[in-house]
């Protein structure tokens with residue numbers, strides 16, 4: 001226990017003092033917080049769906065929860081069920097084997113039913129967008145299967161790009 | 177020449193495959209394959225991978241390929257099959273790990289394992305393409321699309337008083353890859369777990385056949401994103417072997433640097449999640465912070481947080497920048513210090529140890545029976561590590577110390593990760609100190625039709641194999657990538673037995689297997 005308290009004391013609070021000055025990150029975080037309050041009036045609940053990714057995109061979505069990005073502190077939560085989600089964060093080219101499950105998750109998601117397509121594969125943009133192609137096994141980008149609000153290219157997109165993409169989706173939501 | 181010691185009536189004639197690895201190939205018939213498989217098992221060999229190829233355009237029907245790991249190296253045995261009724265004997269009776277790979281091979285190519293008790297249920301095909309469409313046949317049009325169909329998969333039922341079934345997935349609660357798990361439980365105890373995977377099957381093997389040899393490394397690096405360096409290296413090693421390409425020395429050392437950095441990055445993340453799954457959120461925050469520092473330095477020095485596309489055919493695409501060595505060494509010291517503190521915290525934390533010890537045990541006997549390798553194998557007395565046993569340069573000069581444990585529980589897999597981080601940090605220091613100056617990349621010479629090579633690399637999860645054949649016109653004729661998770665997934669079905677359902681996430685995380693890597 002003593003070790004643990006010492007480690008916490010030594011580490012400090014990482015989100016307040018990132019070692020590499022990251023203005024873009026700070027600005028995005030603040031805008032995200034404001035947009036959420038203004039547009040949703042409460043925390044944002046995200047359901048992540050891997051519809052066929054190589055798992056690279058998932059690594060960066062995990063990173064969003066690390067002390068540097070600390071998405072939870074901004075009031076963003078990842079939910080276990082689409083029934084409680086405002087947003088689906090979908091990765092991968094949609095495989096034929098996941099198409100039905102993805103559609104079902106989308107149907108279960110209540111309004112505003114925001115969909116953010118993640119990665120070159122999911123968004124269909126960027127250098128690696130055609131890496132797996134469309135075939136007997138893959139339906140390609142997410143928008144080929146369900147309507148998409150925001151696309152975040154990158155292979156995988158950095159945590160910062162993910163935050164900005166999520167923000168764009170919330171920002172756009174009031175207009176819709 | 178008999179390069180592999182065999183006490184068989186009719187020993188197979190193995191030829192050495194091109195390239196720096198100890199890899200050998202023989203052709204045989206059904207009886208020869210069965211005899212060799214039994215022999216391999218009797219001398220402590222391990223079943224590595226099984227796949228097939230369509231040779232009908234060469235008037236040679238189909239072929240089955242089976243790879244075994246022996247003390248001498250990798251022994252690849254190929255079996256020609258007729259164009260009509262391409263059947264071969266079920267190998268799962270000798271090596272149970274063959275089961276799923278045989279089923280996947282049938283789904284993709286239509287060559288079938290035959291035998292009493294042979295499991296012929298589909299594996300990758302979830303009724304979303306017709307049963308008579310075999311995508312890996314050379315005349316199958318990959319671009320054909322079929323409407324998704326509902327599927328009624330025959331799970332094995334557990335009979336008995338008070339047995340309940342809990343189906344989970346394919347979409348899980350949490351940010352993880354999709355898969356279906358069916359638990360049969362009595363009270364809270366798991367009697368049986370049956371997995372159904374294949375959900376993220378993207379058609380990767382067929383896709384390879386539309387690519388040039390020199391461009392396939394990008395697809396290989398996206399088979400399992402968490403192992404992008406491992407796969408890219410295995411692919412490039414295969415391409416370089418079959419075309420006779422000599423990789424510049426500096427590039428070899430940089431590859432090892434990338435591979436060890438991939439190992440440390442993944443282990444750091446896993447240790448965080450393992451703490452978290454045992455109710456120590458503190459561990460998650462600390463380790464994820466260290467992992468983030470690690471990934472950021474990858475981006476700063478090598479241009480990508482996971483070093484995707486850093487390994488390319490003929491060498492590497494990025495150099496260590498001037499002064500980068502010192503930065504790497506400084507980070508090694510910082511991470512080493514912090515991990516040591518965290519290890520003490522994990523070791524002393526009664527609640528954590530209580531959750532880790534004896535939970536999710538994979539007994540050495542079962543690990544061996546199921547051909548388990550990699551980290552999961554080493555935690556259950558299976559001493560396999562290519563960096564030590566079949567080393568590519570520069571590992572032949574690094575003398576990797578392989579850590580192993582006997583208990584096979586979550587605790588053993590946690591401890592092993594701590595030990596492997598320490599060893600990788602030592603290796604990174606040695607690599608930085610010894611890295612020679614020189615070129616980064618050689619050109620890949622042209623390869624003849626049928627030129628064949630393998631790459632076999634010890635990634636953080638275990639050994640990744642890539643078997644590659646050229647088409648003679650600059651393209652890929654066939655590429656089969658193999659992830660160690662194929663063997664470890666069935667081991668997880670054993671490790672969970674007798675444990676309580678709420679411990680499943682912890683046990684699953686302690687293995688941390690790839691879905692994408694096996695679904696392909």
Ligand code: SF4
Nearest residue numbers: 054056119120121155
């Ligand atoms: S975008 Fe890149 S990292 Fe994400 S799933 Fe596709 S290949 Fe993997």
